[in-house]
Amino acid sequence: MAGLVVLLSDFGLTDPYLGQMKGALLAQAPDARLVDLCHQVEPFDISQAGFFLAASHGHFPAGTAFVSVVDPGVGTSRGIILLKKFGQFFLAPDNGLLTLIMHKAGEASAFQVAGPWPEGASPTFHGRDIFAPLAGRLATGATPQSLGQGVTLEGLVRLPGLRPVLTGQVLSAVVLHVDRFGNCLLNLETSLWADRLARAKSLSMASAKNSVQWVRTYQDMGPGQIGLLAGSQGYLELAVRQAKAAEQLGLARGSQVNFTLEAGD
Amino acid sequence: MAGLVVLLSDFGLTDPYLGQMKGALLAQAPDARLVDLCHQVEPFDISQAGFFLAASHGHFPAGTAFVSVVDPGVGTSRGIILLKKFGQFFLAPDNGLLTLIMHKAGEASAFQVAGPWPEGASPTFHGRDIFAPLAGRLATGATPQSLGQGVTLEGLVRLPGLRPVLTGQVLSAVVLHVDRFGNCLLNLETSLWADRLARAKSLSMASAKNSVQWVRTYQDMGPGQIGLLAGSQGYLELAVRQAKAAEQLGLARGSQVNFTLEAGD
Amino acid sequence: MAGLVVLLSDFGLTDPYLGQMKGALLAQAPDARLVDLCHQVEPFDISQAGFFLAASHGHFPAGTAFVSVVDPGVGTSRGIILLKKFGQFFLAPDNGLLTLIMHKAGEASAFQVAGPWPEGASPTFHGRDIFAPLAGRLATGATPQSLGQGVTLEGLVRLPGLRPVLTGQVLSAVVLHVDRFGNCLLNLETSLWADRLARAKSLSMASAKNSVQWVRTYQDMGPGQIGLLAGSQGYLELAVRQAKAAEQLGLARGSQVNFTLEAGD
Numbered sequence: 001m002a003g004l005v006v007l008l009s010d011f012g013l014t015d016p017y018l019g020q021m022k023g024a025l026l027a028q029a030p031d032a033r034l035v036d037l038c039h040q041v042e043p044f045d046i047s048q049a050g051f052f053l054a055a056s057h058g059h060f061p062a063g064t065a066f067v068s069v070v071d072p073g074v075g076t077s078r079g080i081i082l083l084k085k086f087g088q089f090f091l092a093p094d095n096g097l098l099t100l101i102m103h104k105a106g107e108a109s110a111f112q113v114a115g116p117w118p119e120g121a122s123p124t125f126h127g128r129d130i131f132a133p134l135a136g137r138l139a140t141g142a143t144p145q146s147l148g149q150g151v152t153l154e155g156l157v158r159l160p161g162l163r164p165v166l167t168g169q170v171l172s173a174v175v176l177h178v179d180r181f182g183n184c185l186l187n188l189e190t191s192l193w194a195d196r197l198a199r200a201k202s203l204s205m206a207s208a209k210n211s212v213q214w215v216r217t218y219q220d221m222g223p224g225q226i227g228l229l230a231g232s233q234g235y236l237e238l239a240v241r242q243a244k245a246a247e248q249l250g251l252a253r254g255s256q257v258n259f260t261l262e263a264g265d
Numbered sequence: 266m267a268g269l270v271v272l273l274s275d276f277g278l279t280d281p282y283l284g285q286m287k288g289a290l291l292a293q294a295p296d297a298r299l300v301d302l303c304h305q306v307e308p309f310d311i312s313q314a315g316f317f318l319a320a321s322h323g324h325f326p327a328g329t330a331f332v333s334v335v336d337p338g339v340g341t342s343r344g345i346i347l348l349k350k351f352g353q354f355f356l357a358p359d360n361g362l363l364t365l366i367m368h369k370a371g372e373a374s375a376f377q378v379a380g381p382w383p384e385g386a387s388p389t390f391h392g393r394d395i396f397a398p399l400a401g402r403l404a405t406g407a408t409p410q411s412l413g414q415g416v417t418l419e420g421l422v423r424l425p426g427l428r429p430v431l432t433g434q435v436l437s438a439v440v441l442h443v444d445r446f447g448n449c450l451l452n453l454e455t456s457l458w459a460d461r462l463a464r465a466k467s468l469s470m471a472s473a474k475n476s477v478q479w480v481r482t483y484q485d486m487g488p489g490q491i492g493l494l495a496g497s498q499g500y501l502e503l504a505v506r507q508a509k510a511a512e513q514l515g516l517a518r519g520s521q522v523n524f525t526l527e528a529g530d
Numbered sequence: 531m532a533g534l535v536v537l538l539s540d541f542g543l544t545d546p547y548l549g550q551m552k553g554a555l556l557a558q559a560p561d562a563r564l565v566d567l568c569h570q571v572e573p574f575d576i577s578q579a580g581f582f583l584a585a586s587h588g589h590f591p592a593g594t595a596f597v598s599v600v601d602p603g604v605g606t607s608r609g610i611i612l613l614k615k616f617g618q619f620f621l622a623p624d625n626g627l628l629t630l631i632m633h634k635a636g637e638a639s640a641f642q643v644a645g646p647w648p649e650g651a652s653p654t655f656h657g658r659d660i661f662a663p664l665a666g667r668l669a670t671g672a673t674p675q676s677l678g679q680g681v682t683l684e685g686l687v688r689l690p691g692l693r694p695v696l697t698g699q700v701l702s703a704v705v706l707h708v709d710r711f712g713n714c715l716l717n718l719e720t721s722l723w724a725d726r727l728a729r730a731k732s733l734s735m736a737s738a739k740n741s742v743q744w745v746r747t748y749q750d751m752g753p754g755q756i757g758l759l760a761g762s763q764g765y766l767e768l769a770v771r772q773a774k775a776a777e778q779l780g781l782a783r784g785s786q787v788n789f790t791l792e793a794g795d
Contacts, residue, residue, distance in 0.1 A: 004291065006284065012710040013278065013543065016582040019536065019567035023590035026534065026565070030591070035291070037284035043711060052281040059393060060288035061295070072772075075747035123747040125762030128589060180277040181308060217340035217388040232390030242309075242337075269556065271549065278543065300556070302549035317546040324658060325553035326560070445542040446573060482605035482653040497655030507602075 010041040028136025051176040054100035055233040062087035069127035096159035113148035182244025206258035275306040293401025316441040319365035320498040327352035334392035361424035378413035447509025453501040471523040540571040558666025581706040584630035585763040592617035599657035626689035643678035712774025736788040
């Protein structure tokens with residue numbers, strides 16, 4: 001049986017681009033199993049795509065190949081990389097999309113995927129003409145080594161500003177994504193930050209002069225109360241019960257959020 | 266071969282939530298066949314989701330498992346139910362989502378699905394962490410009995426107001442859904458109401474003071490005319506030819522519509 | 531193994547219509563492989579659907595069956611056709627949707643698909659009740675001959691106005707589609723027009739009084755510059771670097787664009 005391939009892009013669903021990419025993939029690997037992670041990443045938003053990947057990969061089985069195409073540099077000389085981590089494969093442009101995946105704890109190896117690209121590959125649509133056939137090869141059992149040359153992780157492009165900064169009592173975080181329900185997903189990995197914030201004696205948002213409540217579920221908040229919770233994405237999130245936190249707090253993707261922590265015991 | 270699983274939710278397509286749920290399902294049942302019914306149910310709109318299910322299940326083969334996650338009570342003590350009806354399986358929160366399915370004629374049996382839930386299940390995302398593995402077990406042949414305990418249908422939560430009311434000559438119905446083309450789908454099952462309304466000598470809408478024409482297809486209406494027809498969804502619908510009936514008639518999901526029937530022969 | 535079926539429609543994703551169509555198809559052909567090309571074709575826009583198909587089919591393997599349901603005449607006596615071309619199958623209403631496919635070079639044969647339609651087929655939803663079972667039969671190996679009677683291509687409905695017109699130095703084209711990135715896709719097949727336009731000494735748009743630059747990729751344009759390029763869709767497109775060409779140039783689907791060419795050597 002051919003492998004599971006998960007697709008992530010900013011192609012949207014109003015054009016035939018995603019369908020064409022699937023056609024090219026299935027032409028190479030007729031038995032591959034395809035799953036859409038999301039294709040409504042904001043156009044060119046590398047960091048949102050990277051967040052989706054970091055929040056999602058752990059729910060897929062080992063061996064899954066993730067193909068991420070948010071690629072403002074398509075047609076330039078930017079590289080293509082294949083990262084092997086968590087027993088899974090991550091194929092993406094070398095533009096920082098995999099930064100959060102690289103930040104996570106775990107052993108990884110990286111490969112610079114080299115051409116020659118398929119003859120006639122469009123310089124404007126590598127997703128279909130280059131990434132899809134590569135994914136097809138992965139799905140049919142090709143090794144990373146057969147796709148490219150091993151490189152050091154240090155040489156790969158990383159997005160700056162994705163690590164939270166704690167200065168004294170002020171924790172400076174960034175909104176990585178606002179979800180359909182208005183919840184604001186932050187660059188605070190649950191495994192690194194939940195305990196510390198749950199233990200804080202008080203918590204407030206500098207901007208909103210509002211106190212923030214550490215809660216376990218959306219139902220634990222009172223109406224209108226601002227909650228910070230571990231959520232389900234592996235990253236902490238700001239929420240307001242049955243309201244859109246982003247609207248209420250004036251936050252959007254990329255917004256900086258400063259929390260003031262009064263230390264607990 | 267593993268079974269067919271149909272997914273219905275209010276997750277939308279701009280977040281990675283649906284993809285994560287599919288990952289969790291395939292981790293459990295690698296060969297399951299997945300079909301999306303719709304994921305753009307209005308957030309928390311249990312009755313719209315229930316309508317989609319009631320209108321759609323009959324077009325899928327026997328043995329299909331429908332997993333419906335519109336779940337405003339996620340993380341509370343609301344139950345999870347598995348209904349077996351029409352030779353198919355319906356997994357949903359016990360919040361009334363299956364009301365229209367239960368209203369339909371046919372033998373049914375119900376099961377209260379009990380934990381223990383998977384360790385580490387998120388209290389805010391049961392779709393991925395509880396429903397998906399359950400669906401995976403159904404897809405690989407688990408019996409309802411192995412998932413939960415048989416319960417009486419009478420004990421299940423039902424949404425009120427979904428049964429039409431006929432008082433004298435006035436038939437009071439509700440708009441369950443406005444589709445992409447502006448057609449208004451009503452809580453009038455075709456098998457129960459079509460003959461009676463088709464035979465009416467005249468038909469009018471109290472609110473619009475407009476006469477309504479019983480028609481067979483959209484093409485049978487004159488321009489601007491209001492048509493009531495059997496449509497394709499198993500429920501009657503209001504339409505205006507090549508126009509959006511909802512806009513023209515000022516109707517939306519949840520709107521009440523009163524028809525006055527002058528009886529025919 | 532059952533075949534690959536590609537689905538194209540104007541059903542959108544906010545209704546359960548597409549899911550129902552897939553259910554009907556899988557009821558007929560449980561092993562069919564389904565891929566969505568696009569379901570957000572503008573309601574009733576036959577020419578946009580035809581463009582998506584013409585731009586996409588070449589990326590799918592031989593033997594693929596394309597089922598296209600943009601069908602304003604559903605329920606009338608319009609026919610249903612099956613076209614065999616490029617070793618692939620194209621099933622569609624006989625309403626001109628396949629015009630661009632027919633314009634392409636290549637041998638083709640056409641079949642008029644005849645009933646009797648399945649008993650109880652809805653007069654308003656042939657996609658689910660007629661096209662899906664037909665597609666299921668194709669996917670399980672039915673021959674075109676077993677689905678309908680051979681007819682001449684000349685007898686099929688074609689949309690007018692889809693061929694570009696060159697009058698002296700003025701090339702008159704039409705915008706077939708505006709994509710998510712604002713690029714304007716034109717009815718100028720790359721294989722027929724790219725060389726000629728690339729060789730032009732100068733190129734301008736009559737309406738915009740703007741000079742247009744022939745470019746190879748989006749990156750070859752300066753900021754604000756209007757580029758004409760071969761793109762990835764097999765048809766030429768107008769683009770503005772990291773801006774929405776359609777907005778900037780006041781173009782939309784169906785807009786006419788007149789280029790003035792000063793001949794090169």
